[in-house]
Amino acid sequence: MLLQSKILWWLFNLKVASCNCHSEIKKSGFERGGHFYKVDKPLKMPKEVNEGSGLIRTSKDSTFWTHNDGGGKTELYEIDKKGNLLSTLPIPKAKNQDWEEITRDDKGNIYVGDFGNNDNTRRELIIYKFPEKHPEKIEKISFHYADQGRFPPDKEDRNFDCEAFFARGDSLYLFSKNRGNKQVQLYAIPTQAGEYALLPKDNIFIKTMVTGAALSPDQKTFALLTYGKVFLFSTDNQEVNFRKPKKCFKFAHKQTEAITFVDNNHLIITNEQGELFRVRID
DSSP states (O other): OHHHHHHHHHHHHHHHHTOOSHHHHHHHOOEEOTTSEEEOOOEEOOTTOSSEEEEEEOTTSSSEEEEEOTTSOSEEEEEOTTOOEEEEEEOTTOOOSSOOEEEEOTTSEEEEEEOOOTTSOOSOEEEEEEETTOTTSOEEEEEEETTOOSSSOOGGGOOOOEEEEEEETTEEEEEEOOTTTSEEEEEEEESSSEEEEEOOSEEEEOSSOEEEEEEOTTSSEEEEEESEEEEEEEOBTTBOSSSOEEEEEEEOSSSEEEEEEEETTEEEEEETTSEEEEEEEO
């Protein structure tokens, strides 16, 4: 089994390293961003973050919250721009079945997405909501995909998985992992606690699986992270949709899972191997 795992990991990294933006440029209207960005030397994350899966700025703006993937502790880790651990925030009354993403709104609330669904078998997916300074005041936003009839569906239809979202206004915008048909589905869900049935509001072809999302501070740009690439979009008259694709650039740095904006021209990206990258976009 150890040899098999090593072979699968080698094949995964080979696939990531060999990816490019050709398909998305041709089919989805992106521009090539090869000379559009600069990546600084990777930094190391603290040992507590052994499988980092989400990343967002804290209310301090100069530090970041991150967390581990499914099965990890129900706590957030505050890190600085160099990956140093500053504090730990336990989240009571929560369970980490498959935490995949984190975001924050402009009212001081944190949202943690416990909605990983690789096998497309989960019937209830959860977003935990709580004030950043009072995690004990936790609420649940529950949802399911209204157009999913089978658990799991056929392999080519297994698009009911999400690892990426961000908050804007009174809505959360979720992006599917596009495991089945390579069409990324965009969903919107209210930020209020409750139970919701979701239907996609837009879609776009992206060949690699989406693992993270982020909205720029000026709200004019949002980014989708995949295994091997980053996609940038302009918001459409302040609306979040796929009508204005901008740039695609290759980012083949192992299993990249989390992305956030530092400011309008800088991103931070982390992978599950404990590396942190600062990226300048122009």
